[in-house]
Amino acid sequence: MTEPLIALKHLQKRFGKQTVLADVSLTVAGGEILGLIGPSGAGKSTVIKTALGMEVADGGSAAVLNTQMPNRQLLGRIGYMAQDDALYEALSAEENLRFFGRMKGVAKADMATEIAHVAAVVDLTPDLKKAVSGYSGGMKRRLSLAIALLGDPELLILDEPTVGIDPALRRKIWGELHKLRDAGRGILITTHVMDEAELVDDVALLLGGKVMAYGAPSMLEAQYDVQTIEQVFLKAEGVA
Amino acid sequence: MRSIYIARRVISELVRDKRTLAMMFVAPVLIMFLMKLIFTQSATTSVTVATVGVDGQVRSALNDVKHVTVQKRATNHSAQKALKAQKVDAVIHETSANHYTVTYANTDATKTSLVKVGFNAALTANGIKTLKQTTTKLSQTVTQMAATLAKVSPQAAAILKAPQAKPAASTKITNHYQYGDKDTGFFDKIVPILMGFFVFFFVFLISGMALLKERTTGTLDRLLATPVRRGEIVLGYMLSYGILALIQTVIIVLCTVGFMGVEITGTLAAVMVINFLLALVALAFGILMSTLAQSEFQMMQFIPIIVIPQVFFSGIVPLDSLASWVKDISYVLPLTYAGNAMTQIIMYGTKLSGLGLDIGVLLLFLLVLTALNVRGMRRYRKV
Ligand SMILES: Nc1ncnc2c1ncn2[C@@H]1O[C@H](COP(=O)(O)OP(=O)(O)OP(=O)(O)O)[C@@H](O)[C@H]1O
Numbered sequence: 352m353t354e355p356l357i358a359l360k361h362l363q364k365r366f367g368k369q370t371v372l373a374d375v376s377l378t379v380a381g382g383e384i385l386g387l388i389g390p391s392g393a394g395k396s397t398v399i400k401t402a403l404g405m406e407v408a409d410g411g412s413a414a415v416l417n418t419q420m421p422n423r424q425l426l427g428r429i430g431y432m433a434q435d436d437a438l439y440e441a442l443s444a445e446e447n448l449r450f451f452g453r454m455k456g457v458a459k460a461d462m463a464t465e466i467a468h469v470a471a472v473v474d475l476t477p478d479l480k481k482a483v484s485g486y487s488g489g490m491k492r493r494l495s496l497a498i499a500l501l502g503d504p505e506l507l508i509l510d511e512p513t514v515g516i517d518p519a520l521r522r523k524i525w526g527e528l529h530k531l532r533d534a535g536r537g538i539l540i541t542t543h544v545m546d547e548a549e550l551v552d553d554v555a556l557l558l559g560g561k562v563m564a565y566g567a568p569s570m571l572e573a574q575y576d577v578q579t580i581e582q583v584f585l586k587a588e589g590v591a
Numbered sequence: 592m593r594s595i596y597i598a599r600r601v602i603s604e605l606v607r608d609k610r611t612l613a614m615m616f617v618a619p620v621l622i623m624f625l626m627k628l629i630f631t632q633s634a635t636t637s638v639t640v641a642t643v644g645v646d647g648q649v650r651s652a653l654n655d656v657k658h659v660t661v662q663k664r665a666t667n668h669s670a671q672k673a674l675k676a677q678k679v680d681a682v683i684h685e686t687s688a689n690h691y692t693v694t695y696a697n698t699d700a701t702k703t704s705l706v707k708v709g710f711n712a713a714l715t716a717n718g719i720k721t722l723k724q725t726t727t728k729l730s731q732t733v734t735q736m737a738a739t740l741a742k743v744s745p746q747a748a749a750i751l752k753a754p755q756a757k758p759a760a761s762t763k764i765t766n767h768y769q770y771g772d773k774d775t776g777f778f779d780k781i782v783p784i785l786m787g788f789f790v791f792f793f794v795f796l797i798s799g800m801a802l803l804k805e806r807t808t809g810t811l812d813r814l815l816a817t818p819v820r821r822g823e824i825v826l827g828y829m830l831s832y833g834i835l836a837l838i839q840t841v842i843i844v845l846c847t848v849g850f851m852g853v854e855i856t857g858t859l860a861a862v863m864v865i866n867f868l869l870a871l872v873a874l875a876f877g878i879l880m881s882t883l884a885q886s887e888f889q890m891m892q893f894i895p896i897i898v899i900p901q902v903f904f905s906g907i908v909p910l911d912s913l914a915s916w917v918k919d920i921s922y923v924l925p926l927t928y929a930g931n932a933m934t935q936i937i938m939y940g941t942k943l944s945g946l947g948l949d950i951g952v953l954l955l956f957l958l959v960l961t962a963l964n965v966r967g968m969r970r971y972r973k974v
């Protein structure tokens with residue numbers, strides 16, 4: 352059994368008086384996709400930000416790639432896509448990709464092929480030269496994802512990557528994610544789209560600052576005696 | 592290395608933002624132009640001078656000076672009355688031979704200096720004329736005397752030599768000011784400080800806005816999710832906006848010298864160095880203040896709090912007469928040091944090497960503010 356890529360143990364996080372994460376433990380191993388679901392405001396983004404070291408935990412521990420977070424060097428090995436599209440609007444997609452590639456430390460010689468590859472994955476090749484300010488919402492989302500994919504990171508952390516992306520492209524992106532998983536990468540993904548939650552290896556349902564349900568989709572469906580993850584979600588929320 | 596890429600990105604973003612560029616480069620030029628309009632307008636005003644007992648030749652010489660009109664008054668009393676009534680701008684009273692007492696209304700520095708310069712020119716012009724006439728007259732007299740003497744006693748004639756050119760009659764001018772003193776050349780004094788202020792103002796505002804935008808759009812978070820160092824981000828911003836500030840400094844300084852016709856006693860390069868240093872301080876200051884603002888509007892709120900007071904406390908108004916705690920405020924404002932250094936260079940021709948203290952303090956400001964900025968980034972990422 353290999354070491355997990357992400358190991359969160361009894362993570363706690365408070366913002367002022369509000370306890371957002373009471374006790375969150377989860378692991379992501381190489382070759383595994385973990386889907387983090389939960390109602391809006393449950394703290395999914397907070398879990399991710401704490402794991403990345405952008406927020407400090409108030410208790411528990413967050414280890415990523417066998418290293419206690421926060422750790423700056425490690426960030427080069429993680430592909431992170433934030434919930435909001437943070438892009439330089441005045442620049443073209445290609446310039447955005449090149450800039451973040453450099454920040455991540457992608458070698459100069461590999462840059463062109465890297466950019467071509469990630470652009471192809473998210474179907475942006477024809478629009479690479481266009482300024483981002485002229486992009487549609489979905490195009491921005493795809494560019495954001497492309498930036499996260501740059502540099503072939505060992506671990507992908509994606510905060511709602513498929514919002515505003517049409518079904519055909521979404522399927523294509525999931526195909527790519529599965530390919531990456533099969534190549535041994537670990538992926539942590541949050542989503543509000545419940546049929547996407549069927550496509551992951553493990554689901555963690557975050558409710559009330561705790562992981563209320565955790566396991567393979569089929570296992571959770573059996574445990575809650577329902578047909579879909581959506582019903583698991585609704586049932587768990589009704590109980591809580 | 593990453594800082595260079597960050598700097599390049601910031602610059603290519605800026606180049607596409609034509610409005611901000613215009614604000615940085617055109618706005619200072621426009622303001623300088625407006626100031627030129629206002630201040631040169633008063634430079635062409637003419638003055639009326641009342642003279643009391645002044646020699647006719649001096650008077651006509653003074654009248655010949657451009658924009659100067661001379662009125663002859665019988666008594667000093669009536670002349671002073673005219674001055675009070677604002678009918679004349681100055682009174683020149685020849686109290687005894689070649690001793691002049693000049694009283695200026697001095698409500699307008701340009702008028703005062705026009706009278707001063709005009710009167711000096713008139714005296715010089717007249718002095719040369721008088722000297723010539725006196726010399727000719729004297730030599731004529733001597734020749735006549737020599738001729739007469741030669742008849743009476745030839746030996747005595749030999750003793751009598753033609754006198755050498757007589758030393759110029761020592762002219763004494765006593766100045767009086769109805770208002771203020773001789774240092775009321777207000778505008779000359781504020782130009783160096785104003786120039787520094789414009790540099791400070793524009794760089795402060797725009798650099799602060801830039802980092803603020805990076806933060807509010809979330810790109811800063813994204814940037815901090817890469818292995819980039821906090822210091823590299825700050826350095827990247829300092830580099831890119833430093834280049835911009837350099838261009839802006841050159842424009843502002845050249846405008847001040849070219850448009851306003853400000854005479855620089857020291858070197859132009861020294862003025863630019865001080866201004867550039869000030870721009871870097873403003874840059875670091877703007878970045879620091881932007882971390883305390885949540886929006887661009889909040890950034891604007893720093894202008895009355897941080898930018899404007901610098902003008903008041905940095906030497907535009909003489910602080911000597913104020914309470915010492917007011918003076919102490921000026922010691923923590925970067926513009927004080929830049930303004931002082933600039934005044935030294937522009938008015939007294941001091942070299943950069945003689946301004947070690949001011950330059951040192953500005954560098955210290957820069958260092959401390961930059962360190963605070965790197966430190967302040969911790970709020971967005973802990974490592
Ligand atoms: N910086 C912050 N300061 C204060 N409160 C915060 C901060 N970030 C998040 N919160 C609070 O923490 C809670 C969880 O926020 P979070 O963004 O993690 O939710 P989420 O599960 O990602 O929601 P969504 O599905 O809508 O994205 C919310 O109540 C939010 O108000």
Ligand SMILES: [Mg+2]
Nearest residue numbers: 395396434510
């Ligand atoms: Mg979220």
